[in-house]
Amino acid sequence: MKTYVKYCLFLFLLLSDTAIINAKNHKKEFDELKQYHKLQLADSLYDYRFTVIAVPDEKPELEKTYTWYMKNSILVTQGNYSGKLLHGAYTKYYCKTSQLAEKGDYGYGLKEGVWSEWNSNGTFSSNITYRKGVKKGKAMFYDSSGNIVEKCRFKNDKRNGKSYTYIDGVEQKPVKYKNGIIKQKKPLFGWLKKKNKKPETGLQKETAKEKQPKEVKEKEAKEKSTLLKNAFKKKTKEEKAVQEKK
Numbered sequence: 001m002k003t004y005v006k007y008c009l010f011l012f013l014l015l016s017d018t019a020i021i022n023a024k025n026h027k028k029e030f031d032e033l034k035q036y037h038k039l040q041l042a043d044s045l046y047d048y049r050f051t052v053i054a055v056p057d058e059k060p061e062l063e064k065t066y067t068w069y070m071k072n073s074i075l076v077t078q079g080n081y082s083g084k085l086l087h088g089a090y091t092k093y094y095c096k097t098s099q100l101a102e103k104g105d106y107g108y109g110l111k112e113g114v115w116s117e118w119n120s121n122g123t124f125s126s127n128i129t130y131r132k133g134v135k136k137g138k139a140m141f142y143d144s145s146g147n148i149v150e151k152c153r154f155k156n157d158k159r160n161g162k163s164y165t166y167i168d169g170v171e172q173k174p175v176k177y178k179n180g181i182i183k184q185k186k187p188l189f190g191w192l193k194k195k196n197k198k199p200e201t202g203l204q205k206e207t208a209k210e211k212q213p214k215e216v217k218e219k220e221a222k223e224k225s226t227l228l229k230n231a232f233k234k235k236t237k238e239e240k241a242v243q244e245k246k
Contacts, residue, residue, distance in 0.1 A: 036088065041072060047095055048074060051088035053108065064133050066109035085109035094120050107132070119144055128154070152177070 041048040052069045060066060062079040069075070070083030085108050092102040099122050104115035110133030117125040123146025129137030135154035143149050152163035158180030165172045176183045 037084070039069065041074065042095065045095060046101055047093040047098075048091070049093075050074075050086050050090040050106070052084035053087035054084055064110060066133075067106060067111075068109055081109060096120075097122075104130070109133075119146065121146075155179070 036051055036053055038051050039049075050069075060080045065076060065078045066081040067074060067076050067086045068081040068083040069086060074086070075081075075083065086106040087108055088106060090102075090104055090106055091100070093099065094101050097120060099120060100116075100118045101120075102115070102117045105112050111130035112132065114127060114129050116127050119125050119142075121144075123144070124140075124142045126139070126141050128135055128139045131137070135157045137153060139150075139152055139154055140148060141150040147169060148166050150163060150165050152159050153161045155161075156179075159177040160179060162174040162176055164174050
């Protein structure tokens with residue numbers, strides 16, 4: 001009997017603790033929901049639908065670019081903000097056609113995940129992956145007709161790795177990037193050729209000279225002729241000066 005009472009008491013306490021924890025979690029969720037506000041804006045070109053957060057949890061970072069809301073305007077600032085940060089789903093439409101223009105998610109004012117953009121005719125313009133406001137991962141770009149023109153990867157907002165371009169739908173040879181700079185291809189076994197390279201002999205130098213273009217040969221001949229003339233003139237002047245002294 002005593003064991004049964006103890007078991008019931010233990011079960012009651014466990015259920016009470018669970019109920020208290022659940023109540024706290026619901027209160028937290030409710031408080032968080034109060035911080036979010038769904039808004040809608042429109043200008044002459046676009047219609048915007050988004051969510052903002054009233055009390056951000058993160059401090060701004062100098063190298064980040066934040067998107068925030070204030071006085072019926074969406075603003076973008078580097079390193080700081082002075083309003084409600086965009087947080088959650090973001091959608092932009094073309095006013096005239098109601099077509100999608102841009103869609104993605106914000107995390108405390110920073111772009112997160114895959115962001116898609118569309119041309120006014122409904123075809124894709126770009127698909128770019130973001131991580132905390134920075135381009136990082138796969139990216140695809142399209143022309144005004146929705147045909148793919150480039151497929152690449154980004155790292156810290158710069159192209160990194162192989163970039164594939166397309167002409168009339170045909171994939172071209174990839175270009176390799178490192179931190180936004182095109183990597184130059186090194187010659188195959190270049191280090192081996194450089195290591196085994198022997199000094200040129202007199203005969204090899206003469207042969208190389210013979211292979212020079214005609215223009216180079218003529219230029220060298222003129223330079224030699226000019227040097228000889230100048231030397232001859234100098235010598236003549238010196239002889240005349242000696243004769244005058246006598």
